[in-house]
Amino acid sequence: MSLARVHNFSISLDGFGTGEGLSREAPFGHAGERLHEWMFATRFWHEMTRQPGGTRGLDDAFARQHTPGIGAEIMGAGKFGYPGWHTDPEWKGWWGANPPFHTPTFVLTHHPRPSIEMEGGTTFHFLDVSPAGALEAAREAAGGQDVRIGGGPTVVRDFLAARLIDHLHVTVTPILLGRGVRLWDGLEGLEEDYEVEATSSPGGVMHLTLTRKGL
């Protein structure tokens, strides 16, 4: 069975998955990198970015579930690029020549373009389809493995609303952003379909997992 999974999705205490004022210089707007500092401290991140060290505790245990068993990723246009990237034919994402996905990666956009093959196994495909349509395409490309729903908040929310997600890992960072894009909007009653577990970390964040009931 191929699951749809979300990992390391970070929100503020007031529920924002990204800030306001997104731009090429500020991918998360006024939030900066504050939502992800918990992850940068982990050994998982240090390994991925080829730095020594990194923590080995609870945050790391959650963080490194990002990779195993994933055969494709789906992301929104707002994760792939800055507002307006679709007018730049040279834009290939934020991640340089060798992006950290290493699988087929489907970008949901109203401005599709030809696929881009990157180094390290990542190929970006651009689709103007529904969440269900994207998941079908990604599952086929994943060859029986799971599909990661990579965000941003609007995409995760849309997939949750359609009950297309099987497992969701969210961290809550104790800052208040005040403005931006909320993850949980319009999801009344979600807990009826998901088991929710919360774990506070010595690192200062909370880890939430939502797993589809009966899975």
Next chain:
Amino acid sequence: MSLARVHNFSISLDGFGTGEGLSREAPFGHAGERLHEWMFATRFWHEMTRQPGGTRGLDDAFARQHTPGIGAEIMGAGKFGYPGWHTDPEWKGWWGANPPFHTPTFVLTHHPRPSIEMEGGTTFHFLDVSPAGALEAAREAAGGQDVRIGGGPTVVRDFLAARLIDHLHVTVTPILLGRGVRLWDGLEGLEEDYEVEATSSPGGVMHLTLTRKGL
């Protein structure tokens, strides 16, 4: 030093401190009693409502901090009564003849009325003043003890925005209400002035404490 404290303030995972559709029959609207079930299970609550039993763990340890050292409470009009209670001269709150406050209790309302002395030490006073004005009055009545800010969400938010709260205990219940009144709205950067600690409970909720820095 007389502190302003909030205890056992319960919100949903999506941040709502009360639901939509508040009425005399539904004090929390469509939220019902779901935000407070964690508290009803505690020994603190069982003692207060003269029932046997109740849990004795983490939830109880947090819950029973509600009472010690408190000399007065401040609450909003929306905690004291249903929408429109000010047109009912007989309304004396939800709690019967002996309310669980046992101190002077200040109700913030644009429709003040004469004070009401209840059994057990609770006297309701009605004030049409600013948060700072209410805190001044409550501190004087508290005789050197602390003042509890009792809610609802709008009142707690207003006191936080004015940085009038010294200690805030919030529980997050893993349900999504989708609509209602949010606690955290408009509080960008609050963490700059408060130490935030999060603890997940075996009972399934998260306890957050925000304590003013340098206190």
